[in-house]
Amino acid sequence: MSGTKASLKPFFEPKTVAIIGASRETRKPGHVILRNFLEREFRGKVYPVNPKTEEIAGLRCYASVKDLPDEIDLAVIATPAKAVVQVMQECAEKKTKAAVIISSGFGELGPDGKKREDEIREIAENIGIRVIGPNCIGIYDAYTGVDTLFLPRYRLARPTKGNISFTSQSGAFGVAMLDWAASLGVGISKFISYGNMVDVNEIDLLEYLKDDPTTKIVIMYLEQTADGRKLIDVVRQITPKKPVVAIKAGRTSEGARAASSHTGALAGSDLVYWGAFKQTGVVRAFDPEELMDFAIALGTQPPCMGNRIAIVTNGGGFGVMATDEIVRRKLRLAELSGTTKRYLHEKLPPYVSVENPVDLMGDSDAQRYATALDLTLKDPNVDGAVVIVLFQTPLLESGVVDTISEVATKYRKPITVCATGGDYVEIHRKMLERSYVPCYQTPERAARAMWALAFYGDYLKRLAEE
Numbered sequence: 001m002s003g004t005k006a007s008l009k010p011f012f013e014p015k016t017v018a019i020i021g022a023s024r025e026t027r028k029p030g031h032v033i034l035r036n037f038l039e040r041e042f043r044g045k046v047y048p049v050n051p052k053t054e055e056i057a058g059l060r061c062y063a064s065v066k067d068l069p070d071e072i073d074l075a076v077i078a079t080p081a082k083a084v085v086q087v088m089q090e091c092a093e094k095k096t097k098a099a100v101i102i103s104s105g106f107g108e109l110g111p112d113g114k115k116r117e118d119e120i121r122e123i124a125e126n127i128g129i130r131v132i133g134p135n136c137i138g139i140y141d142a143y144t145g146v147d148t149l150f151l152p153r154y155r156l157a158r159p160t161k162g163n164i165s166f167t168s169q170s171g172a173f174g175v176a177m178l179d180w181a182a183s184l185g186v187g188i189s190k191f192i193s194y195g196n197m198v199d200v201n202e203i204d205l206l207e208y209l210k211d212d213p214t215t216k217i218v219i220m221y222l223e224q225t226a227d228g229r230k231l232i233d234v235v236r237q238i239t240p241k242k243p244v245v246a247i248k249a250g251r252t253s254e255g256a257r258a259a260s261s262h263t264g265a266l267a268g269s270d271l272v273y274w275g276a277f278k279q280t281g282v283v284r285a286f287d288p289e290e291l292m293d294f295a296i297a298l299g300t301q302p303p304c305m306g307n308r309i310a311i312v313t314n315g316g317g318f319g320v321m322a323t324d325e326i327v328r329r330k331l332r333l334a335e336l337s338g339t340t341k342r343y344l345h346e347k348l349p350p351y352v353s354v355e356n357p358v359d360l361m362g363d364s365d366a367q368r369y370a371t372a373l374d375l376t377l378k379d380p381n382v383d384g385a386v387v388i389v390l391f392q393t394p395l396l397e398s399g400v401v402d403t404i405s406e407v408a409t410k411y412r413k414p415i416t417v418c419a420t421g422g423d424y425v426e427i428h429r430k431m432l433e434r435s436y437v438p439c440y441q442t443p444e445r446a447a448r449a450m451w452a453l454a455f456y457g458d459y460l461k462r463l464a465e466e
Contacts, residue, residue: 014073022048029150042145081105101133136195137171162187281459303457306383319357325447
């Protein structure tokens, strides 16, 4: 096990956890965090620490981490900022392996806070404690039950187990995305909000996630990096094996200043990041919707190993909108072979358009989709397909969901789906998602998700050719 991976393991797989700043008041972060560990799947020992009370949630409460009967793998610190340095000194004396500092009031507030950060850093370096934070939400691990998120579950839903891991410098952005993922049924492996980066930074976390068996895709919210060259090096090790999707905030000079006041760190040039992303195969998202859409597509579909895209639709206008976005994203409409067109003519009604987009018309049923998708994806000129399904049409039955998922499995070419509408459509969208077929509310989103698959596929092809 590498040094970085070994040193970060206590954050995700601790056997003993101390909640320092645990509270009896149900709305305080220290109480919520304690409840998280007691009510989830966490199987280790949990110790509340607060010198002002003797018992919390039925557990004996200790005055100091130094008083705990066991060695401590992970300390979660949720005390006022002015107390954190002393708490860290006590953790050092206890030889605690790792600490998540939830508390804010550090470098993001100016010189006094920066001084406290420097003291924490010195303690951590001298004794070898790994630290995430301060000014962060911390960690949610769906597999081990570690949950330092101080927002209660009735406000912030926790996603189920999945294959996406998410690192975020911003805690607020991160928890909003987590809540959204949970509502969509998107599973998560790990979420880490790392705040002011007094020690552990995005590079350390990527090093850990690179070989994490439950992480198949990494998504990042990034404002700035600790070391641009090292970030490129570690990402280059990950992307041949796992897709990485990143959203870079602070793209404008005004945004960069806002990022500086938010975390106390300086944001780098957006052009430099964009160049680095292209060089290392990082799929860039420009807003939260793209970040989620790209993660879902890359987590469920094979890469698109070319830029020739077919569109199959039962609504002509939606096909036109998908075409516009495909072309805008520098992909190409696939030129269907003469053989494919001939078979489409033979097997489909004469009024169906067999050009690309293939317009099955408003009276299409599931069988018509089955025929069109099978012939289209079989075509060697087609690398992937955007499928538009208007579930509102009278002859289209729920069986089209099975049709789409079966064809996707048969040809191992990526498919993204657009299904726009209300409650009835939402039922079928969730059916598709459960079949590992990404489904979006607009044709533009489905086309952009296909672009992400093609961007990553192109990177893998270039690697293979080197």
